[in-house]
Amino acid sequence: MKKSKFIRLIPILIVSLSFTLISACSDNNDSITDDIKNQTLTESDKTALLFMLEEEKLARDTYMYLDDLWTINQFANIQKSEQTHMNSVESLLIQYNVAYTILPVGEFANQDLQNFYDQFVIDGAINQANALQIGATIEDLDIVDLQTNINDTNNAEITTVFESLQCGSRNHLRSFVSNIEKGGDTYIPQFLTQEAYNTIVSADNEKCN
Template identity: 55%
Template structure:
């Protein structure tokens, strides 16, 4: 009985110790994310974060709508990824007390993004290739806008987050182009240079996090 009781106590102690170790790992992960906290954010950087939050929302809302029309895996899968992109920007804004607004689906504060959404949901009803081209166009735009904002800042936290989002957008672009070509269509880049576009397509799928 004494040996059994000793074994039970020892087992309980080991389980408690393991739970503390895992808890420490979680805290380390949280501390790692804290290193992305932005210091001394400029007004231009605030505008960049606010705009990119809505541009990622444009992708999410458009893919959600088009996914309801067409049974295409890209829209279902990438829609969830766009929500993750929104969350990454939103977390950065929350950490730094930056004001922002997320309007209901299909509504945008930025007039240009609103016009794009209104156009996309109409053109996306034509056929599945047109819908996939809209997806490619959004990712094409996203890659360029993210790069322009990264070029305009030296803030390491913003650059880190935007680099990860851009990596995801490159993967998304390749996925949409694959879908277009699989349906016997072609895509011509709307924002990227032809060289940059071909370079992205030539790469293997990237690991972004």
């Protein structure tokens, strides 16, 4: 009789234990999610977000200009991707309630980025080969700056977004370099190390989140 009662209790104990484990896992996942949502930004994080918003704008604005000038499909397509990159950074700024301003096309609050844009449109207007070199240079710069900011932050959301943007920039770099080489020219990395550049361009396009 005692043995029978014990057998009948086994399913109840199993259900009870399962519920406890599920609840514990659920609570743990909720805690992780809350930790991510409740992360605060350091001043360095804010500066990085504001800078990368404008650097993605640098790419978009330059490609818009070069597309109007040369009507090269790459510039038309990649400028749309750069707008998506801007939107991703802007979403984080909104989420963390960081004040920002997006200036008109061709205008930048950061003087270094303004100088880059001014020079890029001059050099890119010389010929189509130069325009493609400018495209590769922008993606080269973007990959390096994103990596610097990834290394400097402890914020998981910023890291996730910046890694996704970096993935896109690697694909863009491969695209520009491919066209440069089809024209019989070569791109020499301006910001990436030669080793890092070789690793990127020798790899297949990636699927980015």
